[in-house]
Amino acid sequence: MVLDFKKYQTYVQILKEELVPATGCTEPIALSYCASKARDILQVKPKRCLVEVSGNIIKNVKSVVVPNTNGLKGIEAAVAAGIVAGDANKALEVIANIKDEEIFKIKEYLSNHFIEVKPLESEHILDIKITLYGDDEYVLVRIVDQHTNIVLIEKNNKILFSKEDKKYNDNIVTNRHELNIADIYEFSKKVEITDIKEIIKRQIDYNSAIAREGLDKNYGANIGSVLLKTGNDVVTRAKALAAAGSDARMSGCELPVVINSGSGNQGMTVSLPIIEYARELDVSDDGLYRALVLANLIAIHQKTGIGRLSAYCGAVSAGCAAGCGIAYLYGGDYKCIAHTIVNSLAITSGIICDGAKSSCAAKIAASVDAGILGYQMYLEGQEFKDGDGIVVKGVENTIKNVARLGKIGMKETDKEIIKIMTDC
CATH class of the missing domain: 3.30.1330 (60s Ribosomal Protein L30; Chain: A;)
Structure with a gap:
C-alpha cells in the first residue's frame, strides 16, 4: 500500500492539531x-x-x-x-x-x-x-x-x-474521517521522523514528567502507586505510569500534558505504556516515535466517530491504541494491530465516563490492561470473532460499531449520569 502525498500531509497535520499541550x-x-x-x-x-x-x-x-x-x-x-x-x-x-x-x-x-x-x-x-x-x-x-x-x-x-x-469546526483543518487502520499502519512505517519528532518528543517529555510526579507525591487515590505495590513487571509499570499521570492531573497538578482527542487522560493513556515498554525493550528513539505515531492516530480514529465527549470512557480507545503501539514495538504487522484492536475493544467498551476525577486513573489502568491483553490474545492465536456481541468481521466495522455505541447508544446513559451527578 502506498500513501499519496496528500494523505501523508493530512496525517502529519492531524498529529499537529491533536497533540497539543494543556495545563489542567x-x-x-x-x-x-x-x-x-x-x-x-x-x-x-x-x-x-x-x-x-x-x-x-x-x-x-x-x-x-x-x-x-x-x-x-x-x-x-x-x-x-x-x-x-x-x-x-x-x-x-x-x-x-x-x-x-x-x-x-x-x-x-x-x-x-x-x-x-x-x-x-x-x-x-x-x-x-x-x-x-x-x-x-x-x-x-x-x-x-x-x-x-x-x-x-x-x-x-x-x-x-x-x-x-x-x-463550527473551521479551526480543525483536516478531515479525521480519512483515517483508517491500514493507512495508519503504513504511515507509521514510512513517516519521516523529522516531520513528527518535535510533536512526539514533547509528548514523551511532558507526559513522562507528570507520571513521575504522580508516583512521587500524594495525588487522588494514588492508583499508580497502588499498582506498583502489586509487582514491578513491565505490564504493571505500564499501567501504573499512565494511572499516575492521571492521579496528578485530576488532582490539580500544574504540569502540562500533551493531549489526544481533546483529553489529557487519553494523551497519557496512549503514550506512557508505550514509552515504558520501549525502555524495557531498549527500542531506538526512531522505533518509539513510530509506535507513538501509530497509537496516537489509532486513538484519534476511534474517537472521531464517538466525539470529544460522551458517556463512553475515552480511556478505552486510548488503552486499546496503547496496546497497538506495544504490539508495534514487538514487530507486530497490520494483521496483529487489527486483531489487537478488536480484542481489546470487546473487553472494555462498557466503561462509562462519569466525569473527570480520581477514579479516571483506575479506568485508565483497566483500559491499558485490556489493550495489552488484546495483543497477548493475538500472540496465542486467540480472538473474538464476528458475531461475538458488538464484534463484527473487519476492524473498521468493529470500530464503527463502537462509535455507534458511544455516540448514539449511550446518549440516554449520558443523560442519566448527569442527572445522578447533579442530584447529589
Whole structure:
C-alpha cells in the first residue's frame, strides 16, 4: 500500500492539531479560556457573569481540581481563574502561569462577584456560553465542539465574530474521517521522523514528567502507586505510569500534558505504556516515535466517530491504541494491530465516563490492561470473532460499531449520569 502525498500531509497535520499541550483537565480549562477571552474584549473586570454549559461540561468539571487555584473545584472556580489571571493567547495553557498573589485574588473574586451557572440545552455535546457584564455593557463568547473553537463573540448587541453552524469546526483543518487502520499502519512505517519528532518528543517529555510526579507525591487515590505495590513487571509499570499521570492531573497538578482527542487522560493513556515498554525493550528513539505515531492516530480514529465527549470512557480507545503501539514495538504487522484492536475493544467498551476525577486513573489502568491483553490474545492465536456481541468481521466495522455505541447508544446513559451527578 502506498500513501499519496496528500494523505501523508493530512496525517502529519492531524498529529499537529491533536497533540497539543494543556495545563489542567481540558473542560475546566476551556471555561477558563472562554472567560479570559470575554474579559479581554470587555476590557474591564466584570461585576457579574452568566455561564451556560452543556451537560457534559457540568459532568467533567464538577469533581476535578482546577490547576493553580490551591485546590478549587467546579465551574465557578474555572471561570474565575480565567477572568482574574487567564492569558487567552495561551489557549489550553490559559492558566498555566498564575502567580501566588493571583490565587488569593481568584478566591476574593469568587467571594465578591456573582457567577451564575445554568444548564444549556444544546445539540452540541461540548457547548459553552459565557457572558460577562460591566456597568452598562456586556460581552458574550461561545465555544462549540472543540475546546478552543470560538464560534461567536458578541458585545453590546453587536456581533464581532461569528461562524455559521456548518463552519463550527473551521479551526480543525483536516478531515479525521480519512483515517483508517491500514493507512495508519503504513504511515507509521514510512513517516519521516523529522516531520513528527518535535510533536512526539514533547509528548514523551511532558507526559513522562507528570507520571513521575504522580508516583512521587500524594495525588487522588494514588492508583499508580497502588499498582506498583502489586509487582514491578513491565505490564504493571505500564499501567501504573499512565494511572499516575492521571492521579496528578485530576488532582490539580500544574504540569502540562500533551493531549489526544481533546483529553489529557487519553494523551497519557496512549503514550506512557508505550514509552515504558520501549525502555524495557531498549527500542531506538526512531522505533518509539513510530509506535507513538501509530497509537496516537489509532486513538484519534476511534474517537472521531464517538466525539470529544460522551458517556463512553475515552480511556478505552486510548488503552486499546496503547496496546497497538506495544504490539508495534514487538514487530507486530497490520494483521496483529487489527486483531489487537478488536480484542481489546470487546473487553472494555462498557466503561462509562462519569466525569473527570480520581477514579479516571483506575479506568485508565483497566483500559491499558485490556489493550495489552488484546495483543497477548493475538500472540496465542486467540480472538473474538464476528458475531461475538458488538464484534463484527473487519476492524473498521468493529470500530464503527463502537462509535455507534458511544455516540448514539449511550446518549440516554449520558443523560442519566448527569442527572445522578447533579442530584447529589
